Every structure is written in structure tokens, then in C-alpha cells.
Amino acid sequence: MRFVIVTGMSGGGKSTAIHMLEDSGYYCVDNLPISLIEKFVELILVPESGITKVALGMDVRGGEAFREVPAVIDTLREKGVPVEVLFMETSDQVLVKRYKESRRLHPLANGGRIEEGIKREREILSGLKEKADYIIDTSKLLTRELRIELNRIFVENATYNNLIVTILSFGFKYGIPDDADLVFDVRFLPNPYYVEELSPQTGNDKPVQDYVKSFPECGQFIDKLEDMLTFLIPGYIKEGKYQLVIGIGCTGGQHRSVTIANELFARMYGKGNYGLKISHRDVDKARKSFVPPQA
Structure with a gap:
């Protein structure tokens, strides 16, 4: 029963x-x-x-x-x-x-x-x-x-903890998300915006993902971030937190932050007893306001 x-x-x-x-x-x-x-x-x-x-x-x-x-x-x-x-x-x-x-x-x-x-x-x-x-x-x-x-x-009777983790990409030029608990700035990575064929694309497109991931510091950053979150999340669960928003920000929220948020989500999915979701706050906003970079 x-x-x-x-x-x-x-x-x-x-x-x-x-x-x-x-x-x-x-x-x-x-x-x-x-x-x-x-x-x-x-x-x-x-x-x-x-x-x-x-x-x-x-x-x-x-x-x-x-x-x-x-x-x-x-x-x-x-x-x-x-x-x-x-x-x-x-x-x-x-x-x-x-x-x-x-x-x-x-x-x-x-x-x-x-x-x-x-x-x-x-x-x-x-x-x-x-x-x-x-x-x-x-x-x-x-x-x-x-x-x-x-x-x-x-239905599945799976082990469940109340914490729901949201990985949220955003653009700093549109403001830091008010509900973000942790914010990480990935503007240290080279910006695909200045590569002509990549500018109109987003981090949801493979060419942009391949470009961002081609830099060794990208993989190193994601490795360290994943390791830190693996350490932190059980503590949040123990303290009874039920909403954790991880903000990943770049300039416009279109290329780098979206790529890294997607990769982090893929790595963390199914690895813990918590809900996991992903959201790209500014990716469409950035695409609509796109202006080709000047040579």
C-alpha cells in the first residue's frame, strides 16, 4: 500500500x-x-x-x-x-x-x-x-x-532527495540571474562570436561546441567544476536545500556558456539522487539581437 x-x-x-x-x-x-x-x-x-x-x-x-x-x-x-x-x-x-x-x-x-x-x-x-x-x-x-x-x-520507486539542480546559462550583459546560487564566469575562453561562420550559431550547435571544447582550458574547467559540484551537492541535500541554481555566464549567453552548461548537464545527468534540469536564459535573446562582428 x-x-x-x-x-x-x-x-x-x-x-x-x-x-x-x-x-x-x-x-x-x-x-x-x-x-x-x-x-x-x-x-x-x-x-x-x-x-x-x-x-x-x-x-x-x-x-x-x-x-x-x-x-x-x-x-x-x-x-x-x-x-x-x-x-x-x-x-x-x-x-x-x-x-x-x-x-x-x-x-x-x-x-x-x-x-x-x-x-x-x-x-x-x-x-x-x-x-x-x-x-x-x-x-x-x-x-x-x-x-x-x-x-x-x-511509480519507479527510485531513491529521491528533495534537491532539484538547475544548470542555467546566461549572458552577463543581460544581468546575473537573481535566483542563481552559484555563478561561474566562462569569459576567459576564446569567444566564437569573433569567428565569422560561428557568430550566428549557438552553443547548441556542434561547430560552436567543437570550437569551445578545442581549448584545453575548457576541459580542465569543466573537470574542476564537476568535481566541486560532486563535493557540494550532498552537503546541500543534507542541509535540506531543495533548489540549487548553477549559473554559467559568458558575454551574451549564446556560445560559451551554453556549450559548457550542456556539457556539465551531460556529465551530471543520472549521477545523483537529485533532480537535474537545464535552461538557457539568453540564447534566443542573443540570437535575435545578433550583429555581425566588425572586421
């Missing part, structure tokens, strides 16, 4: 997660009254029910009774029920943006500011988040990436 409680911030992707679990064969119930949880568990644990995988969605719409959920989870675990808690997290900034774009009201805003509702919700959810077995931050996750993570945890 797998019994998963799906909860988290309103607007954080809880409903999407429940639908994905349902597609994976889970029997799903959303927003069951807190007072009925223990009775519901008794019914599904009966062998005749034929139910082996359950996902129960819960959020602050349950009112003040929602504060009782951590105690209910403790009670169920004491009775031997294998309760797993999936907490859907999202940054305040992204939540505000999602609510404004959808023109929905936050359930705890009471007609006031969205930020006030989010602040109150975080306070209510603090105890439940501490009991979470899995925390997935959807601030920068695409829907397909969320499906991969959920499949990894609840």
Missing part, C-alpha cells in the same frame, strides 16, 4: 500533481474533510477494497481544522499506516504572478492582498511541511519536468 498526502501552497501545483498520480494508477481524492481521514483510511485498508495506491489532496480550504492534519498524520503512522507526504512548494514571487495571471483569489486573502494570504498560508503549513517526505519546488518546473519527478518517486 502507498498512501500519499499531497499538500502545499495554493497555486503550487497540488491539483496538477494529483491528476498526474491519477494517470499513474493512484486512487485520488481531493480535499476530503479532515474529520473523515481516519475513517477513509480504515475503508481503503480493507483487502476487499482492491486499492493499493492512494493519493489524498489536502489544502487550507479545509479551514481551521487543517491545522490538525500533522496530528492526524502522526496518529496514522503510529497505527502502522505508511503515510507519505508530498509538499508542493513555490516561491512567493511566482505564486503572486500565477494568481494575477489566472485572476483567482487566494483562499486566505479575504479580499485583501495576495501577499497577505500567502504569508498566512505559510504559517499554517509550517508544521505540515516539516513532516514532508518529499518537497518539490515548482517555481521553475515545466509540467513535463514535474511529471518526470513524480514518476521517479511514486
Whole structure:
């Protein structure tokens, strides 16, 4: 039996997660009254029910009774029920943006500011988040990436740590990413921009990749960076960090940073118990604003 409680911030992707679990064969119930949880568990644990995988969605719409959920989870675990808690997290900034774009009201805003509702919700959810077995931050996750993570945890039964690592290429001329935890400057490498046939291409194109990688210092840099991240990431996991953004920057975010970000992603993929994604923030921006270098 797998019994998963799906909860988290309103607007954080809880409903999407429940639908994905349902597609994976889970029997799903959303927003069951807190007072009925223990009775519901008794019914599904009966062998005749034929139910082996359950996902129960819960959020602050349950009112003040929602504060009782951590105690209910403790009670169920004491009775031997294998309760797993999936907490859907999202940054305040992204939540505000999602609510404004959808023109929905936050359930705890009471007609006031969205930020006030989010602040109150975080306070209510603090105890439940501490009991979470899995925390997935959807601030920068695409829907397909969320499906991969959920499949990894609840279908493949793979070992999972809450950390999601994003390798992000960018151009310094467009600013350092606000959410970058670690920033590495690769402008010390020769710039393909000044090679006529490579200028309009990007680090996603093989000729540019071959050019950048042809310099010994490129391989040395990636070797050292990979070694450092292999050392650092387990420490971040141990400390409970669930989002790590590694910024790789060059001048315009078109050639060198994209090449190195791609190579680093290829080396790190599948090597640790953490989610890994890659993003090229400025590659299209750089291509659109391309001006051939002057001879």
C-alpha cells in the first residue's frame, strides 16, 4: 500500500500533481474533510477494497481544522499506516504572478492582498511541511519536468532527495540571474562570436561546441567544476536545500556558456539522487539581437 498526502501552497501545483498520480494508477481524492481521514483510511485498508495506491489532496480550504492534519498524520503512522507526504512548494514571487495571471483569489486573502494570504498560508503549513517526505519546488518546473519527478518517486520507486539542480546559462550583459546560487564566469575562453561562420550559431550547435571544447582550458574547467559540484551537492541535500541554481555566464549567453552548461548537464545527468534540469536564459535573446562582428 502507498498512501500519499499531497499538500502545499495554493497555486503550487497540488491539483496538477494529483491528476498526474491519477494517470499513474493512484486512487485520488481531493480535499476530503479532515474529520473523515481516519475513517477513509480504515475503508481503503480493507483487502476487499482492491486499492493499493492512494493519493489524498489536502489544502487550507479545509479551514481551521487543517491545522490538525500533522496530528492526524502522526496518529496514522503510529497505527502502522505508511503515510507519505508530498509538499508542493513555490516561491512567493511566482505564486503572486500565477494568481494575477489566472485572476483567482487566494483562499486566505479575504479580499485583501495576495501577499497577505500567502504569508498566512505559510504559517499554517509550517508544521505540515516539516513532516514532508518529499518537497518539490515548482517555481521553475515545466509540467513535463514535474511529471518526470513524480514518476521517479511514486511509480519507479527510485531513491529521491528533495534537491532539484538547475544548470542555467546566461549572458552577463543581460544581468546575473537573481535566483542563481552559484555563478561561474566562462569569459576567459576564446569567444566564437569573433569567428565569422560561428557568430550566428549557438552553443547548441556542434561547430560552436567543437570550437569551445578545442581549448584545453575548457576541459580542465569543466573537470574542476564537476568535481566541486560532486563535493557540494550532498552537503546541500543534507542541509535540506531543495533548489540549487548553477549559473554559467559568458558575454551574451549564446556560445560559451551554453556549450559548457550542456556539457556539465551531460556529465551530471543520472549521477545523483537529485533532480537535474537545464535552461538557457539568453540564447534566443542573443540570437535575435545578433550583429555581425566588425572586421
